[in-house]
């Protein structure tokens with residue numbers, strides 16, 4: 001018994017602290033205030049969770065501390081927002097990316113992929129030249145402007161290039177991709193081995209790029225004519241998908257060559273924070289955007305706020321009554337999204353072969369390799385998965401927090417704190433850590449708002465706003481004192 | 493020669509800037525148990541890791557059934573039919589016994605096919621099938637580590653010190669199991685417990701200070717006290 005208590009002293013201390021805190025909080029605040037603080041905390045916790053879960057999985061599996069995770073969150077928000085509010089930007093750039101990738105994949109059919117490795121460098125140079133030539137004079141800014149931007153909105157007919165020119169650029173990028181793909185392949189494994197060459201992918205991608213070209217204008221109208229709920233769901237999918245693709249690309253191109261030099265990896269991810277931020281500023285401008293709520297969460301009217309969740313399914317009010325206080329229904333959605341993702345990942349980890357490989361790899365990646373499993377490919381997948389989750393969080397956060405190039409920074413910091421609290425590499429830890437940080441922020445905000453009044457005080461003690469931010473660091477310090485490896489971290 | 497399954501030819505392996513193997517050569521015949529002997533720190537583990545592709549040698553060659561495998565990633569070497577039972581077992585502690593075994597499947601149905609054989613060798617594993625690997629005793633973990641290498645169709649098993657830290661009665665069980673396994677596969681066995689190696693192996697190689705220094709038939713080594721004292725004695 002005593003031994004059991006000693007072994008679980010961290011857990012017991014945690015439970016006692018939670019009970020004491022709950023007693024204090026319920027004496028301090030009325031139930032309805034308490035409920036909305038808790039829900040606010042859960043909302044933040046859900047968003048933090050989407051960032052921490054990937055951060056923690058990536059660290060656990062491949063020992064990479066990805067400083068750019070918050071940047072992926074921010075980029076996800078931008079991609080989702082763009083599809084939601086300004087799809088012409090995507091329609092006028094996506095074909096280029098598709099064509100480049102199609103060319104890259106097509107390179108495996110080229111006879112010159114069996115050239116000696118010495119031809120590599122000149123081919124790279126040619127690829128870059130062709131690529132630059134193909135996009136020479138392409139103007140992004142008029143496409144990116146919206147009614148909110150400083151320049152004002154340019155009509156799409158004027159902002160986008162004529163079809164002929166656009167197709168020429170697309171084909172130019174396909175050729176650049178082809179040459180770059182060949183440069184990548186020659187002298188490597190792929191050229192020597194009979195690759196599993198499937199023509200369907202490159203041809204499909206190129207066809208898609210060419211189909212979009214003449215349809216850009218009508219597709220824009222078509223997307224904008226969709227109801228806001230559908231567009232919102234598409235935005236979530238596009239943001240998450242775009243983030244996952246970027247994450248996979250990032251692992252494959254920048255992280256993978258550096259597994260033997262972990263310090264460089266950290267520096268690369270740190271560098272990507274600045275590159276990503278500048279890139280976003282370059283495309284979307286330095287200012288922020290506000291993403292409108294979809295119809296599901298924005299109705300106002302005499303029957304609002306919805307008396308409960310069931311009624312909200314009918315009336316789609318912007319807020320829901322919680323113990324007599326209105327609470328924004330969109331935040332409930334964020335909480336639900338966080339819970340759904342938690343369950344989804346937990347199921348993936350527990351019941352699928354990929355999940356089994358991840359759990360095993362967190363403990364001993366080398367042994368997983370020795371069993372005949374290509375761990376590197378799993379690394380890329382997990383990196384993409386983590387990036388996709390963060391980007392999904394970014395889209396979900398956009399209507400709630402707004403979108404700006406600084407969005408990633410704040411989340412990155414809080415997510416690190418949450419991961420450290422929960423224990424690096426533990427999925428449950430990431431969830432609990434995110435929840436704690438979210439709740440701490442919410443209580444911190446409330447304390448800043450109203451101060452603290454204890455029975456013996458004549459008037460409330462007030463705090464400066466920085467206490468809300470400091471509170472999470474305080475929790476981290478406390479947890480690390482009790483359990484240096486974090487709440488769920490393995491002692492090693 | 494076609495009956496040589498594994499041929500290691502003067503490999504040199506570095507860990508960081510340390511030159512650990514300075515010319516190790518050995519041949520393992522198909523269907524045999526070959527013991528790799530030598531003092532602590534002689535380079536036995538590093539040799540197995542070099543073969544497995546976990547510490548690829550910088551020079552020299554390794555052939556599996558005539559095909560060069562050095563320089564290929566570990567997972568490819570494993571897929572060619574090499575099973576690895578590492579020093580200290582490397583059981584996945586958070587995964588159940590079943591999951592540990594399932595992870596070793598290379599095709600769907602591998603485990604189902606081999607399950608009866610594995611469970612007949614190590615009945616304990618059946619009893620703890622759904623327990624986490626970390627909750628097993630040391631002997632059971634060793635059995636699981638060996639079982640894991642039996643799930644897929646492996647033609648060569650690299651086994652590193654299976655008796656380490658185990659009670660004599662467990663060691664006996666493992667010897668019996670290895671003997672049964674040898675009927676079907678080829679084993680390269682690293683073992684400090686000389687009595688155990690002597691019971692099992694057909695041939696031996698001795699490593700000293702990162703070099704192969706002697707090899708021959710195990711039956712001859714048993715009587716060669718001078719060699720045993722020189723290379724295998726304590727210290």
Ligand SMILES: Nc1ncnc2c1ncn2[C@@H]1O[C@H](COP(=O)(O)OP(=O)(O)O)[C@@H](O)[C@H]1O
Pocket residue numbers: 507508510512530531532533534535536537538539
């Ligand atoms: N990671 C490492 N870094 C530096 N030296 C190592 C490392 N691993 C092993 N060695 C050294 O390599 C030599 C051979 O080690 P090893 O192959 O484990 O020997 P054995 O298995 O025969 O006991 C030892 O001298 C050991 O100190």
Ligand SMILES: [Mg+2]
Pocket residue numbers: 536537538579
């Ligand atoms: Mg050893």
